Amino acid sequence: MKVEDLKHQYPNKWILLAVEEKDMLGVPVEGQLLAHSQDAETLWGKIAERQGQFYIFYTGEILKDMAVIFYA
Numbered sequence: 001m002k003v004e005d006l007k008h009q010y011p012n013k014w015i016l017l018a019v020e021e022k023d024m025l026g027v028p029v030e031g032q033l034l035a036h037s038q039d040a041e042t043l044w045g046k047i048a049e050r051q052g053q054f055y056i057f058y059t060g061e062i063l064k065d066m067a068v069i070f071y072a
Contacts, residue, residue, distance in 0.1 A: 003017070003029050006059065015056065016035040034054075
């Protein structure tokens, strides 16, 4: 499924995607939807169970006063 389609289908959600295709800059543009959630932390646990390349992204707007921190 294309990343742009997922943004419309799952508004204001965190998406876990198994990457199948990247653009010329290496940014994921298509893949298999593995999970979606209101909370990004729940998606990190799902990666530990799998092998491959994954992309976690938020489909909503990230506000100016909001910070997003990732840790593994």
